[in-house]
Amino acid sequence: MGRAPCCENSGLKKGPWTPEEDERLVAYIKEHGQGNWRTLPKNAGLSRCGKSCRLRWTNYLRPDIKRGRFSFEEEEAIIQLHSILGNKWSAIAARLPGRTDNEIKNYWNTHIRKRLLRMGIDPVTHAPRLDILDLTSLLKPAAAYYPTQADLETLRALEPLASYPDLLRLASTLLPAATTGAAAEQTQLLLPWLLQAQMAQQAAATMAQQQVTPPPLATAAEQFLQASTACQMPGLVHASPTQQLAQQPQDHMAAACHGAVQLPSYDNQLDYVPALMQMASDAFNLQQWSSTVSSSNNNNNHNVNSGVSTPSSSPAAAGRMNSSSTTTTTTYGLNLSGDVVITADDDAGLLNRHLSELLDVSDYM
DNA sequence: AACGGAACCAACCGCTGTTCA
DNA sequence: GTGAACAGCGGTTGGTTCCGT
Numbered sequence: 001m002g003r004a005p006c007c008e009n010s011g012l013k014k015g016p017w018t019p020e021e022d023e024r025l026v027a028y029i030k031e032h033g034q035g036n037w038r039t040l041p042k043n044a045g046l047s048r049c050g051k052s053c054r055l056r057w058t059n060y061l062r063p064d065i066k067r068g069r070f071s072f073e074e075e076e077a078i079i080q081l082h083s084i085l086g087n088k089w090s091a092i093a094a095r096l097p098g099r100t101d102n103e104i105k106n107y108w109n110t111h112i113r114k115r116l117l118r119m120g121i122d123p124v125t126h127a128p129r130l131d132i133l134d135l136t137s138l139l140k141p142a143a144a145y146y147p148t149q150a151d152l153e154t155l156r157a158l159e160p161l162a163s164y165p166d167l168l169r170l171a172s173t174l175l176p177a178a179t180t181g182a183a184a185e186q187t188q189l190l191l192p193w194l195l196q197a198q199m200a201q202q203a204a205a206t207m208a209q210q211q212v213t214p215p216p217l218a219t220a221a222e223q224f225l226q227a228s229t230a231c232q233m234p235g236l237v238h239a240s241p242t243q244q245l246a247q248q249p250q251d252h253m254a255a256a257c258h259g260a261v262q263l264p265s266y267d268n269q270l271d272y273v274p275a276l277m278q279m280a281s282d283a284f285n286l287q288q289w290s291s292t293v294s295s296s297n298n299n300n301n302h303n304v305n306s307g308v309s310t311p312s313s314s315p316a317a318a319g320r321m322n323s324s325s326t327t328t329t330t331t332y333g334l335n336l337s338g339d340v341v342i343t344a345d346d347d348a349g350l351l352n353r354h355l356s357e358l359l360d361v362s363d364y365m
Numbered sequence: 366a367a368c369g370g371a372a373c374c375a376a377c378c379g380c381t382g383t384t385c386a
Numbered sequence: 387g388t389g390a391a392c393a394g395c396g397g398t399t400g401g402t403t404c405c406g407t
Contacts, residue, residue: 016375016401038392054393055376090395105396106374 013047017056021046025053026061059102066098070107078104079112083126 028044034057037050046053059065070078074096081092089101089108096104113123120128 014377036392051393052376058394059375087396101395102375110373 012049022061025057029057059100064098065100078108082108
């Protein structure tokens with residue numbers, strides 16, 4: 001023998017709540033508490049299903065609910081928590097005081113999700129979307145329609161980039177602008193350097209996993225690698241970081257990343273090429289050094305990344321955060337305790353906070 | 366001013382795990 | 387132990403508002 005039926009479906013009101021109904025529900029709960037949702041509407045004199053009453057109370061009438069726009073900190077927390085918890089809105093809401101799961105869900109679907117898509121980030125996996133990038137766009141425009149043998153060779157040379165989203169974005173920004181003259185020659189030279197830099201980046205991530213402190217490195221290359229890993233270089237897709245920021249002043253994520261990216265400010269995108277090549281060269285030195293270190297530390301893998309990927313971090317970034325004591329970029333990731341950590345450049349005056357208490361997700365890991 | 370599409374959000378629906386008779 | 391109701395959750399819907407033409 002089970003329980004008695006919950007409520008008759010017939011005769012119960014549906015749809016938007018009136019102020020009078022709200023008043024009755026609030027007054028009843030203030031006096032008697034929530035109690036049994038099944039019996040509550042009858043006792044409160046409401047022609048509503050108990051489920052509807054519970055929803056109205058938890059999502060709208062509760063006195064501790066915070067209304068109004070989401071703050072920057074809340075938005076960042078939502079993105080980070082979503083990257084870890086997925087669509088577990090109630091779990092996310094539990095870590096954002098005053099916000100309901102329904103509100104967070106709506107905000108995600110109407111604001112954050114679209115913004116991530118615009119930035120070329122998959123809102124489900126929080127990884128860069130390679131499907132929206134086209135290798136043929138890396139050729140000069142006419143070549144996409146009438147490719148010569150040389151163009152096809154170039155395309156073939158670019159193929160390895162498909163495995164490296166950061167560099168693919170960077171190349172897609174730089175290469176189409178360089179069709180003639182010295183700039184074109186520079187960008188042709190850039191390709192192998194980009195690949196080397198990416199390899200060095202991966203080697204650095206491996207080192208970080210092995211808890212090895214790297215030797216002093218040229219700061220420009222360090223910043224370049226950190227910036228590219230921390231921010232997935234969203235601002236380099238169609239515009240320079242400064243241009244991107246100007247176009248989306250409300251894009252806090254981009255702003256945070258911009259604070260970390262300390263590339264020289266050039267008017268022409270192609271002017272970045274020599275600096276980037278120098279950075280790649282420095283990174284290559286790191287790669288050579290790290291290959292010797294990693295070969296001697298293969299048995300020391302702490303697996304700090306735990307497969308977690310966030311919109312603004314890569315495994316390399318998460319690993320770097322754990323290995324380096326001098327973090328100068330905005331990075332997100334998990335430390336060895338499973339705590340979510342957000343750190344940022346002090347000079348930028350942005351985030352420099354440890355959210356382990358607020359974002360305690362250890363029970364969901 | 367009128368219209369249509371986009372954006373927003375409160376509320377509902379249906380499912381699942383838990384509780385209880 | 388069983389099965390039905392409960393409570394809670396995530397996905398979806400539909401009404402309202404906003405905005406551009």
